[in-house]
Amino acid sequence: MPRIVVDAVHKDFKLRHTHSIKETFVAAVKRKPLTTDFHALDGVSFEIGEGESVALLGFNGSGKSTMLKLISGVLTPDQGRVLTRGRVAGLIEVGAGFHPDLSGRENIYLNAAILGMTKKETDDRYEQIVEFSEIEQFIDTEVKHYSSGMFLRLAFSVAIHTEVDILLIDEILSVGDEPFQKKCLARIRQLHDQGKTLVVVSHDLDMVASLCERGILLRGGKIAFDGASDEAVGKMRA
Numbered sequence: 469m470p471r472i473v474v475d476a477v478h479k480d481f482k483l484r485h486t487h488s489i490k491e492t493f494v495a496a497v498k499r500k501p502l503t504t505d506f507h508a509l510d511g512v513s514f515e516i517g518e519g520e521s522v523a524l525l526g527f528n529g530s531g532k533s534t535m536l537k538l539i540s541g542v543l544t545p546d547q548g549r550v551l552t553r554g555r556v557a558g559l560i561e562v563g564a565g566f567h568p569d570l571s572g573r574e575n576i577y578l579n580a581a582i583l584g585m586t587k588k589e590t591d592d593r594y595e596q597i598v599e600f601s602e603i604e605q606f607i608d609t610e611v612k613h614y615s616s617g618m619f620l621r622l623a624f625s626v627a628i629h630t631e632v633d634i635l636l637i638d639e640i641l642s643v644g645d646e647p648f649q650k651k652c653l654a655r656i657r658q659l660h661d662q663g664k665t666l667v668v669v670s671h672d673l674d675m676v677a678s679l680c681e682r683g684i685l686l687r688g689g690k691i692a693f694d695g696a697s698d699e700a701v702g703k704m705r706a
């Protein structure tokens with residue numbers, strides 16, 4: 469049974485053509501369109517099975533992040549369906565659920581809850597989360613005083629220690645220092661070995677080719693290729 473089904477999905481965004489009230493008025497009088505629809509995703513279908521690791525590839529603006537947000541449920545499709553089975557954790561806008569006035573410790577519990585963990589599950593993993601983040605010393609400090617790297621470490625650590633079936637990762641490995649990136653990558657590989665389903669968006673083509681078996685190449689909101697990741701990367705570089 470597939471973990472993710474994307475069925476004939478369309479997603480449009482409206483592009484504005486006016487900047488001021490005057491321009492809007494003139495355009496309305498001249499009966500010019502104030503906005504046009506832009507097809508970010510234009511009839512995309514694929515299925516991802518249990519335990520697969522899939523890279524979404526494509527040049528800037530090809531629709532990768534939009535696709536990931538549809539899978540995570542942050543966006544909904546205009547047409548078609550996106551179905552997921554199991555718990556989904558998105559490393560998309562890392563730290564989006566963090567509250568600046570709460571301490572690191574309080575934010576761990578808050579975010580784990582947002583990601584669907586019970587208090588007991590979080591208690592059991594609390595030590596691991598803090599250890600992985602390497603910011604034990606600051607755990608009772610309000611996160612508004614954290615550096616951006618510390619903030620990221622904690623947010624990432626919470627996300628990858630939650631009980632999930634599907635992990636969505638958007639260009640996250642480009643942030644954080646190199647030792648931390650390596651550690652995150654190792655942890656992601658470990659989750660994959662445990663049978664978790666991964667969907668990864670990154671411009672680091674060598675990294676995704678080694679992490680993912682399958683690559684889906686998007687071009688202008690449509691699927692240009694779906695197959696082995698090294699072949700997909702080859703097509704991107706061609």
Ligand SMILES: Nc1ncnc2c1ncn2[C@@H]1O[C@H](COP(=O)(O)OP(=O)(O)OP(=O)(O)O)[C@@H](O)[C@H]1O
Nearest residue numbers: 481482483508526527528529530531532533534535
């Ligand atoms: N909220 C929005 N409103 C208007 N247009 C949007 C919105 N979100 C995305 N788009 C447009 O949809 C297209 C696809 O964007 P998306 O972020 O999915 O691309 P991407 O493949 O992830 O690009 P990148 O490699 O640059 O991250 C882009 O042209 C973008 O401008």
